[in-house]
Amino acid sequence: xxxxxxxxxxxxxxxxxxxxxxxxxxxxxxxxxxxxxxxxxxxxxxxxxxxxxxxxxxxxxxxxxxxxxxxxxxxxxxxxxxxxxxxxxxxxxxxxxxxxxxxxxxxxxxx
Numbered sequence: 001x002x003x004x005x006x007x008x009x010x011x012x013x014x015x016x017x018x019x020x021x022x023x024x025x026x027x028x029x030x031x032x033x034x035x036x037x038x039x040x041x042x043x044x045x046x047x048x049x050x051x052x053x054x055x056x057x058x059x060x061x062x063x064x065x066x067x068x069x070x071x072x073x074x075x076x077x078x079x080x081x082x083x084x085x086x087x088x089x090x091x092x093x094x095x096x097x098x099x100x101x102x103x104x105x106x107x108x109x110x111x
Contacts, residue, residue, distance in 0.1 A: 005054040015041040025076045032069045034061045063087040
């Protein structure tokens with residue numbers, strides 16, 4: 001079975017950094033909610049032969065602090081200093097909370 005891949009048109013300038021611990025952050029409904037580790041960045045091609053780039057992804061989804069983000073193709077890769085924190089690193093069982101509750105608590109400065 002082929003590895004899990006996400007295809008994009010352009011080869012990223014920071015491919016080496018992405019494959020060395022980088023993540024793809026998924027924007028769902030205008031909010032970053034999860035990330036997937038990027039395992040490799042490869043040149044590939046579409047079924048019609050058009051060149052593209054394959055981001056090889058870890059199948060594990062990691063929930064992150066919800067952050068509003070204008071969607072750009074539904075995903076982003078972010079510099080670690082700009083990335084939202086993983087929810088499993090938060091106290092108080094935030095990972096089990098519904099997203100709406102987590103957003104309200106964060107807006108109140110309680111999370």
